[in-house]
Amino acid sequence: MRGEHREMPVKQGSSSRKSGKVFGQGLKAAKTIRAGLYARVSTQDQQTLPMQNRAMREYAARRSWTVAMQVKEVGSGATQRQRREELMLAARRREIDVVVVWRLDRWGRSVTDLLATLQELEHLGVGFVSLTEALDLTTPAGRAMAGLLAVFASFEREILGERVRAGLAHARLNGKRLGRPATAAMHTDKVRKLNRSGLSKSEIARRLNIGRTSVRRILAVPTRKK
Numbered sequence: 001m002r003g004e005h006r007e008m009p010v011k012q013g014s015s016s017r018k019s020g021k022v023f024g025q026g027l028k029a030a031k032t033i034r035a036g037l038y039a040r041v042s043t044q045d046q047q048t049l050p051m052q053n054r055a056m057r058e059y060a061a062r063r064s065w066t067v068a069m070q071v072k073e074v075g076s077g078a079t080q081r082q083r084r085e086e087l088m089l090a091a092r093r094r095e096i097d098v099v100v101v102w103r104l105d106r107w108g109r110s111v112t113d114l115l116a117t118l119q120e121l122e123h124l125g126v127g128f129v130s131l132t133e134a135l136d137l138t139t140p141a142g143r144a145m146a147g148l149l150a151v152f153a154s155f156e157r158e159i160l161g162e163r164v165r166a167g168l169a170h171a172r173l174n175g176k177r178l179g180r181p182a183t184a185a186m187h188t189d190k191v192r193k194l195n196r197s198g199l200s201k202s203e204i205a206r207r208l209n210i211g212r213t214s215v216r217r218i219l220a221v222p223t224r225k226k
Contacts, residue, residue: 034068035060036087036096040106041074049074052102055131060100068096081109088117091126098127098138191218 037060039052049072060067069090073083084107090096099121101107107130108114118137121128127138187208194204201219205212 031097033063033065033098034096035065036069036071036090036099037067038071038084038087038099038101038107039073040081040084040101043074046074052106055102056100059129059131065098081107084117088120091121091124094124096126098129100129100131102130103132104130104135188218191215195219 037053037056039049039056041049041052053070053072057067069087071083071087073081075081087096087099091099099107104114108117118128122137127136129136129138187210190208191204191210194207195201199207201212201215205215208215
């Protein structure tokens with residue numbers, strides 16, 4: 001009605017009271033990502049170790065990751081990566097969330113070995129980053145790259161298998177006998193002769209440089225009458 005004055009409800013500004021929800025969802029504190037750094041050098045190339053460590057630490061700092069573990073390994077590429085296994089154990093215990101390396105060849109001995117460790121890390125829910133190749137398995141593009149590595153690993157296994165088969169075929173063509181040499185069987189007559197002379201099985205094995213088990217096996221077979 002005219003003359004009546006109605007008070008309009010005052011809208012509360014968003015700044016008047018802070019809400020703990022966004023789009024109906026509660027705010028969650030950002031998780032601290034724990035990184036495990038792995039550096040590897042050969043015995044002749046140890047001068048690159050500080051450079052690897054610096055690059056990985058700078059990368060972790062840019063991503064606001066906490067360095068929870070840092071592993072340094074020195075050795076040839078053919079040796080077992082024992083310190084790397086320490087990092088894998090930490091991943092299995094859920095003590096790290098991502099592994100950072102400077103280059104892929106520092107981590108894996110071969111494509112097959114690399115793929116096996118990456119698949120285990122993926123199963124554990126642990127990310128993997130290689131700085132030189134810009135490989136980041138925490139992203140969809142990085143996971144697609146891991147799929148390509150699986151193809152290369154299969155190819156590598158096929159190549160190795162073909163080389164082994166070709167080598168065996170070449171050995172057969174050249175008259176080489178494959179498999180373990182039958183050294184004990186070659187001494188059958190000598191074993192029986194020494195046994196008839198009264199020598200013990202241990203002494204026979206020592207004289208002929210064969211195992212005592214082989215001596216017992218030979219003597220256990222009855223002698224055929226001529």
